[in-house]
Amino acid sequence: MSNDFFTLLTAVGKNKLAAAATGGAPLKLTHMAVGDGDNGGYYTPSEAQAALKHEVWRAPLNNLSTDPQNPNWIIAELVIPDEVGGFTIREVGVFDAAGALIAVGKFPESYKPVLADGANKQLYVRLIMEVSNAAAVTLQVDPSVVLATRATVDQRIAEELAKLDGKPSVRAATTAAIALAGLQTVDGVALQAGDRVLVKNQANGADNGIYIASAGNWGRSVDANASMEVTPGLFVAVEQGTVNGGAIWQLLDAGAPVVLGATALAFERVSGRTGVSAGSYNRVTVGPRGEVLGGSQLVAFDPAQTFPVQAYRRNVLINGGFDVWQRGVSQTTTGYGSADRWLMDLGSGLSGVTMSKMDASVADTEALGGATSFLRLALTKAPSSKVREYCQINQRVENLRRFSGKQLTLSFWARADKPCSILAYVEQWFSAPYVEALKNRALNSAAANLSSAWQRFSFTFTSPSLQGRAIGSQGDDCLSVFIGLSYSDALPELNAIATAQTGVFDIAQVQLEEGPVATQYERRLPGEELALCQRYYETGSAVARYVGVNDNMGWVSFHQTKRARPVISFYNPFTGKGGEAQTYNASLGPNNLGGGTGQTVGCLYNWAPNDDWRDGFTWGNAGYTPTQPDDAIMQAIWTADAEL
Numbered sequence: 001m002s003n004d005f006f007t008l009l010t011a012v013g014k015n016k017l018a019a020a021a022t023g024g025a026p027l028k029l030t031h032m033a034v035g036d037g038d039n040g041g042y043y044t045p046s047e048a049q050a051a052l053k054h055e056v057w058r059a060p061l062n063n064l065s066t067d068p069q070n071p072n073w074i075i076a077e078l079v080i081p082d083e084v085g086g087f088t089i090r091e092v093g094v095f096d097a098a099g100a101l102i103a104v105g106k107f108p109e110s111y112k113p114v115l116a117d118g119a120n121k122q123l124y125v126r127l128i129m130e131v132s133n134a135a136a137v138t139l140q141v142d143p144s145v146v147l148a149t150r151a152t153v154d155q156r157i158a159e160e161l162a163k164l165d166g167k168p169s170v171r172a173a174t175t176a177a178i179a180l181a182g183l184q185t186v187d188g189v190a191l192q193a194g195d196r197v198l199v200k201n202q203a204n205g206a207d208n209g210i211y212i213a214s215a216g217n218w219g220r221s222v223d224a225n226a227s228m229e230v231t232p233g234l235f236v237a238v239e240q241g242t243v244n245g246g247a248i249w250q251l252l253d254a255g256a257p258v259v260l261g262a263t264a265l266a267f268e269r270v271s272g273r274t275g276v277s278a279g280s281y282n283r284v285t286v287g288p289r290g291e292v293l294g295g296s297q298l299v300a301f302d303p304a305q306t307f308p309v310q311a312y313r314r315n316v317l318i319n320g321g322f323d324v325w326q327r328g329v330s331q332t333t334t335g336y337g338s339a340d341r342w343l344m345d346l347g348s349g350l351s352g353v354t355m356s357k358m359d360a361s362v363a364d365t366e367a368l369g370g371a372t373s374f375l376r377l378a379l380t381k382a383p384s385s386k387v388r389e390y391c392q393i394n395q396r397v398e399n400l401r402r403f404s405g406k407q408l409t410l411s412f413w414a415r416a417d418k419p420c421s422i423l424a425y426v427e428q429w430f431s432a433p434y435v436e437a438l439k440n441r442a443l444n445s446a447a448a449n450l451s452s453a454w455q456r457f458s459f460t461f462t463s464p465s466l467q468g469r470a471i472g473s474q475g476d477d478c479l480s481v482f483i484g485l486s487y488s489d490a491l492p493e494l495n496a497i498a499t500a501q502t503g504v505f506d507i508a509q510v511q512l513e514e515g516p517v518a519t520q521y522e523r524r525l526p527g528e529e530l531a532l533c534q535r536y537y538e539t540g541s542a543v544a545r546y547v548g549v550n551d552n553m554g555w556v557s558f559h560q561t562k563r564a565r566p567v568i569s570f571y572n573p574f575t576g577k578g579g580e581a582q583t584y585n586a587s588l589g590p591n592n593l594g595g596g597t598g599q600t601v602g603c604l605y606n607w608a609p610n611d612d613w614r615d616g617f618t619w620g621n622a623g624y625t626p627t628q629p630d631d632a633i634m635q636a637i638w639t640a641d642a643e644l
Contacts, residue, residue, distance in 0.1 A: 005106050007092075007127050011047045013102035020136035028097045028138045032078035033058035034107070034125060037090035045091065045104040052104065056087040058095075062124075064139050072134050076103075080123040085114035092127050103129045167223055169237040170210060173198035173244040180211060180218040187241035196221055198236055198249060198267065205264025210236065220260075227260045235270065247272025315522040316397055317341075317481065318532045320412075320510040322357065322375040326539050330356035336643055339375055340533035343643075345482075347390040352381025355393070358506065367454045368413055370523065374508035377485055382502045392484035396644040397512065398563065400428060400477040403463040410481060411458035411511050411518035416450040417504040423448065426461060427480045431472025450505070458518035475564060478644050481512060534560035539639045542570070556638060566640035 009017070013027075020027045035052035037043055043053060059078060067073035076094050089112060092105045105127050113119045131137065172189040180199065183191050191197065191213040200208050210224040224230050232253035238244045249267040256263070274293050281295030324340040331337030332354050334346040344355045358376045365371055379391060397403075410424055448457045463479065471477055485505050509521040524532075542556045 005108055006045075007103055007105035007129055008045060008047060009103050009129060009131070010049055010101050012050065012100050014047070016096065016100070016102065017131055017133070017136050021133045026136055026138045027102070029064055029074075029076060029094055029102060030060060030097045031058055031095040031099075032061055032076055032125065032127065033093045033095065034078070034080070034087075034089045035091040035093070036088050040088075042090055042106065042109075045106055049093075049104050050101055052091050052093050052101075054091075055093075056089075057084055061094075064137075066134050066139065067128070070130075072131055074129045074131055074134055074137055074139070076127045076129065078125040078127075080112055080125065082120050082122055083114070085112040085120075085123075086117070087112055089123075089125065092125060094127055094129065103127065165231065165233045165235060167210060167221075167234060167236040168196065169239050170196040170198045171239050172241045173238045173247070173249060174201045175241075175243050177201050177203050180207065181214075181216060183213060183215055187243050187245070189240045198238060198244075200249065200265075200267040205266060206262055208265040208267065209260070225260070227258050230258050230260050230265070232258070238272070244269075244272070313522075314513040314519060315511045316402075316514075317395055317510055317512045318536075319529060320512075321371060321521070321523065321529075322373045322508065323526065324530050324533045325357050326533065326537060330354060336537070336641075340537060341395050341643075342375070343394045343396075344377075345390070345392045345394050350381070350389040350391060352379060352502075353391050354378045360508075364454070364508075368508050369521065371413075371508050371521075374413075374506050377505045377507070379485065379502045379505075390484065392482050393507070394480060394482050395510075396429070396478040396480050398475065398478050398644055400430070400463075400466060400471070400479060403479055404466040405463065406514055407460060407462050407516050409458055409460045409513055409515060409518050411456060411509075411513075411521075412483065413454050413456050413508040414448065414450050414483075415452060415454050415506045417452065420450050420501050420503060420505075421448060422450060422505065423482075423484045424457070424459065425482050425484070426463075427482070428464065428477075429480050430469060430477045431474060454506075454508070456518070460516050476644060479512075481510075483507060483510070531560050534558075535563050536643045537639070537641050538562075538566075539637065542636050542638050558640060562640060562642040563644070564642045566642040569639045569641070570636040 016027050033052055033055045034057055035055045038053045057080065059080070061076055062079040063075070063077040065075050067075055078092075089107055089110045092107045093101050094103045096102050107125070107127075110123065112123050113121065172186040172191065172195070174197070175187050178184065178186065178199065178201075180202075183193065185191065186197060193214050195213040197211050197213050197218075199211050202208050209230065210221045211218040212221050219225070224234070230251065232251055234251040235248055237248050238246065241247075247269050248271045250270045252266045252268055254263050254266070258265070268288070269291075271291070274287075274291060276292055276295050279295070283295065284292050285294035287293045318341045319339065322339050322342070325338055326340055327336065328338050331344060332351075334344055334350075336343050338344075338355055339357065342355075344353070346353055354377070356376050356378070358374050360368065360371045360374060364374065368374070375393070377391065377393070408426075410426065412424065414422060416422075485501070511518070511521050513519065513522075538558055538560065540556065540559075
C-alpha cells in the first residue's frame with residue numbers, strides 16, 4: 001500500500017460544494033476528527049466514505065482559511081489539547097454543520113501522548129482541501145474554541161501591522177517617474193533585489209506606493225498591497241538617497257477611501273534634510289508644512305554678533321576702503337595729506353615713503369569682493385635701528401564712551417611685493433594733548449605674514465572700561481587704530497613682529513566693528529562716505545564780490561557740520577591782473593577781517609544770531625578797492641580742517 005499522504009473530497013462533499021456554487025447555501029465546515037486507521041494500520045481513503053475507519057477524537061475547527069498563494073486551497077486546522085491523547089493518528093476528516101464527512105485525508109502517523117506517558121504536547125493537525133470555488137465555503141470558526149498556532153499568530157500580527165500608518169522604512173524613494181521593473185538606480189541608490197522603494201512620482205498616481213525591487217516586474221510590498229493597508233496618514237522613512245535620504249513622507253487624503261490601483265496616491269515630505277545648512281538667516285523660504293526650504297542673508301550675519309550693530313553701520317571706521325582722497329592722491333610726509341581720515345605717521349621724519357591711491361584691477365576687485373580702491377605704501381628707505389624711525393598709518397575714532405568695555409574686532413586685507421610681517425594694534429587716547437592709555441597689540445607678538453596674494457587678517461580685543469578715566473571737554477578722546485609696516489627702536493617690543501623693511505605694501509578694506517567675529521566688509525554709497533569724511537575735512541572754492549568802498553565780501557557754506565571748530569585756509573590758484581598765485585591768511589577771530597600791515601585777505605566766521613561757526617564762514621579782502629572790473633571778483637580755494 002502506498003504511503004503517500006493526500007486529501008480528497010467525498011462524494012457528499014462534492015455534491016454539497018456544487019450546490020453551494022450554483023446558488024445554494026454556502027457550505028459551513030465546523031468540525032474535524034482524527035482516527036487511527038483500519039485496525040491500527042493505513043488504508044486508502046475513498047470518495048464513498050461517510051465516516052473515518054476508526055475515529056478516536058473530534059472537535060470544532062481551530063482555524064479555516066484559504067492559502068495566500070493558492071486561493072482555491074482551503075486549510076482546516078485542529079488543535080488537540082494537552083489532556084487528550086494516548087492514540088496514533090493515521091486518518092483525518094472534515095465535517096460540516098450537519099455532520100457530513102466533506103473531506104478525508106491520509107495523515108502521517110503521529111502519536112499523541114498524554115501526561116501519563118511521561119511526555120505531553122499540543123498537536124496541531126492541518127488538512128488542505130482543493131476546491132473549484134472557495135467562495136462556496138464559509139470560512140468561519142467558533143472563536144471560543146480557537147487556539148492560536150505560532151504561524152497563525154505571526155500571520156495575524158503581520159496583518160495588523162500592515163494596517164498601521166507607520167510602515168517599515170524603504171531604502172530609497174523616487175524623484176521622478178520610473179519603470180516599475182528591473183534593478184535600477186533611484187535617487188543615487190543602486191537597488192538590489194528585495195529592496196523596499198517608495199514610488200511617488202508616477203504619471204498615473206494610482207501606480208504610486210511602496211514596492212519591492214526585483215530583476216523582473218516589481219510588486220507592491222506585503223504591508224501595502226491591500227486597500228485597507230494604504231490609508232491617508234501612512235508615513236514611511238527613507239534610509240538612503242541624495243535628495244530623499246533621511247526624509248519621512250506621508251500619504252495625503254484623497255478625499256475618499258483608497259482603492260489600491262485606482263485611487264491616485266500623493267505623498268508629501270513631512271521631515272528630513274532640506275539642504276539648508278544650520279545657522280541663523282534673515283530671509284527664509286518656508287514650505288507648506290512650515291519647514292525651512294531655503295535661507296539667505298540680506299547682510300552678512302553671524303550669531304555671535306548682536307543686532308543692529310552687524311546689520312547696519314557695522315564699520316566704525318570712515319573711508320576704510322580708501323575711496324575718498326580730498327587732499328590729493330599721494331603724500332610723502334607725515335600727517336594728513338591724502339587719504340581722508342588716514343594719517344601717515346613717520347617717526348623722526350623718516351623719508352623715502354610714499355602713500356598713494358591705487359585703483360583696483362578686476363583681479364583685485366574679485367579677490368577683495370568688490371573693492372574699487374586700496375592704499376599703497378612704498379618704502380625705499382628702511383628705518384635706522386638707532387633712531388626713533390617707523391612707518392604706520394593711523395585713524396582716530398572719536399568718542400571713547402561708545403567702546404567702553406566692549407569686545408571689538410579689527411580686520412583688513414593686505415599684501416606685499418615680498419614676504420614680510422606687519423602689525424595692527426589699538427590705543428585709547430584721552431583729551432588734548434593726547435595721553436596714551438592703552439597699547440593693545442592684539443596680535444600679541446604674532447606676525448601678520450604677508451605674501452604677494454591678498455589675505456584677510458583680523459583680531460579681537462576688549463576695549464577697557466573708562467571707569468576712573470577723565471574724559472576731556474574738547475571731544476578729543478578717541479580710539480586710535482594703527483597698522484604698522486616698519487619699526488626700529490621707537491617701539492622695541494614690536495621689533496620681533498615688524499622689523500625694519502622696505503618694499504611695497506597694499507592695504508584694503510579696514511574695518512572695526514563690535515563683536516567677536518570679522519564680518520564681510522561694509523560698503524557705503526560714495527556720497528555717504530564722502531559726507532562722513534567732510535565732518536573732519538572739507539575743501540571747496542569761494543568767490544568774493546566788491547560790495548563797497550575798500551571791501552570784498554563773500555559767504556561760504558559747509559556741506560557737512562564739522563566735528564569741531566575747523567582751521568580755515570585759503571589759496572588763490574589763479575594768476576592774472578592781481579598778481580601771482582597767493583596763499584591768503586585766514587583770521588579765526590570774530591569780527592576780524594585782518595587788515596593789518598602786509599595782510600590783504602582775512603576771514604570772518606559768521607556770528608550773526610541763529611548762525612553757528614559749523615555752518616560756514618564769511619571772508620573777503622579788507623581795505624581793497626578794485627582798479628579794474630576784473631578785480632571786483634576775488635576767487636580762492638579753501639579748506640576746513642577739523643581732524644582729530
